[in-house]
Amino acid sequence: SSATNVIRNGSKTLPTLDDRNNTKNFNGDNNRLTAKASNTIDKERIVNIxxxxxxxNKWTIxxxxxxxxxxxxxxxARGPGKLFNCDLVDQSGEIRAAAFNTECDKFHSxxxxxxVYYIARASLKPANRQFNSLNNDYEMTFNYDTCIEQCDTDEGQSIPQIQFNFIPISEIANRPANNVCDVIGVVKSISNIDTIISKTSQxxxxxxxxxxxxxxxxxxxTLWGQQAEDFQNSSNPVVAFKGIRIGDFNGRTLSTLNSTLISQDPIETQRTIExxxxxxxxxxxxxxPDLSKGADIGNQQVPFKTLSQINTEGLGLNDKPDYINIKATTTLIKKDTAVYMMCPEERCGKKVVDxxxxxFRCEKCNKTYNHFKWSYMISAEISDSTGAQWISAFRNEAETLLGISADEFGNHKLNQNENIIDDIFQKTMNRERIFKLRIKSDQYNDEQRMRITCMRVSDIDWSSHGRRLIEEINQIESIQH
Incomplete structure (x- = not known):
């Protein structure tokens, strides 16, 4: 069967082993292919990944x-080095292998x-989950003793082309940022190719x-580099991504890496048909719901907490963010930074320079526009009976909080309508509401900071609030008895 259409960043056609004097056996003993004795790899010890x-020890895959x-x-600290990695699959699963320095030169080409290959005598260690999403607890390193032998074509027909370990798009909201995952979906819309200039490397x-x-x-x-150029813009294809990185900016995004595999309408999985x-x-x-706009996803019940419990329970300190509901009052909003001039591109969101x-110039898109959009980026203090906490609110949530669109607010700011702006803030202050908060700590300039983002703000439904309080009282009474 033909291989799936897989796009790889910087991929190229390599010469076949048959072009290299038809020699099939090679190992890490030198820099060239060498004929090996038939007993170099013990094919009686073949095990599943x-x-x-x-x-x-003494295994062959x-x-x-x-x-x-x-x-x-x-x-x-030890100086310069080089490496490459590859993903290996069989009927039972998959594993990532890496080769460094001498072995990198020996095995890459x-x-x-x-x-399909027989591989023996490589080392194994626990997988680094930040960079490896394969469904395996271990990863492999080729060393000086590693031996590899190419299989004949008919020997490898039973080995699958690729293994996927898909998670639903909604699950991405619960995964740590910068981790990688496998995901599949339908392309609903696609942008044209944009060219940006890196601020660091130019x-x-x-x-x-x-x-x-x-x-x-x-x-x-977001597709980068050759992947962006090679992507075939057919009509709403089903696309599978293997090893794509999770981003976290006011919501969740996905971004390809050099190692990310992109497969359009993959035949290996039933999910394509579904x-x-x-x-x-x-x-x-x-x-x-759009995770990239901070959409509320998830079936789990979000608990009610007090603001003091954020610290006492250590919320936000784990790999995954914590989500809580708070009944609180807005006590302060930073007026000067409430809105900003945003790039007019729908999915950019970056500030433009006047x-x-x-x-107006967008550094991220590396484009100049004759217009912009106003967008909210509110920093507000909320308080309850146990304490106070600063939170951030963006776009829809900020609009709900202030009761006015970002465009209207921005125009008031542009026209210096300070009295109107003060009235808007005054109506918001000292008003008790329900805030759904996302709590997560991160590193910024080598310092740990807590980011608390408003995911939803709503008026209090006093009947449901009363029922919740009755349930809490009943739970306390059952514990006491």
Whole structure:
């Protein structure tokens, strides 16, 4: 069967092993392919990937190379180095393998994507979950003793092309930022290619954004470099991403890495048919919650807490953010920074610079526009009977909080209507509401800080609030008895 259409950043066609004097056996003993004795790899000891662990010895696996990175250079305390990694699959699962320095040079050109190999004598260690989303507790390192032998074509027919470990789009809201995952969905919309210039390196990068949807949610996906250029813009394809990074800016986003695999309409998974049928029948007409705009996703009950419990219970200090409901009053809002001039591109959201000549420049998009959008970025203090806390509110939530659109507020600011702005804030102050908060600590300039974001603000439904209080009283009484 033909291989799935997989796009890889910087991928290229490598010469086949048959082009190299038809020699199939190679290992880490030197820099060239060498004929090996037939007993170099013990094919009687073939085990499945899912059984590998660091305590095994004298094992052999029969695997297909599903992806391979380019060689990357790095610098650490021991000096410069180089590495590449590849993903290996068999019928039981998948595992990531890496090769450094000498082994990097020896093995990079020899392993070909899509080909099947016997591999023996590599080391195993626990997988680094920040960079490895494969469904395996371990990852592999090729060393000086590693031996690899290419299988004949007919020997490898039973080995799958790729293994996916999909999570629903809604689950991305609960995963730590900067981790990687596998996800599949339908492309509902796609942008043109944009070119941006890196502030640090001054290099140009191409990017393209997709809106990916499944049955319960949607999310923005950014493709970078060659992946953005190679993406085939067919009519609402089903697209699978393997090893894509989770971002966290006022909501969740996805962004491709050099190692990310992109497969359009993949034949390896039943989800392709399920999503195609769902989208054509009803999905294309649905307005789904957008994680990239901070949409409220999740079936779990969000607990009510007090502001003091944020500190006493250590909320936000784990890998995953904490979500709570608070009944609180707005006591202070920073007026001067409540709105900003935003890039008019729908999915950018960055601040533009007023060039003072009727144009506005977006550094992220590297474009100049003759207009902009007003957008909220509110910093507010809320209080309850146990304490006070500063929170951030953006866009829809800020608009609900102030009761006026960002465009209207921005125009009042532009026209210096200070009295009207003061009235807007005054109506908001000392008004008790229910705030759903997202709490997460992060590192900023080597310092840990707590980010508390308003995900939803609503008026108090006093009847449901009363029922909740009665339930809490009953729970306390049952404990006392």
């Amino acid at each position: 899912d059984t590998l662990n660091p305590y095994m 029969k695997v297909r190379v599903s992806s391979k990175s380019q060689i990357r250079n790095y610098q650490n 020899l392993l070909e994507i899509g080909k 290099k140009e990068f191409n990017k393209r954004e997709l809106l990916l949807v499944d049955e319960n949610a949607s999310i923005t996906v 999503l195609r049928t769902w989208y054509d029948k009803e999905g294309k007409l649905m307005d789904l 060039e003072n000549n009727g144009t």
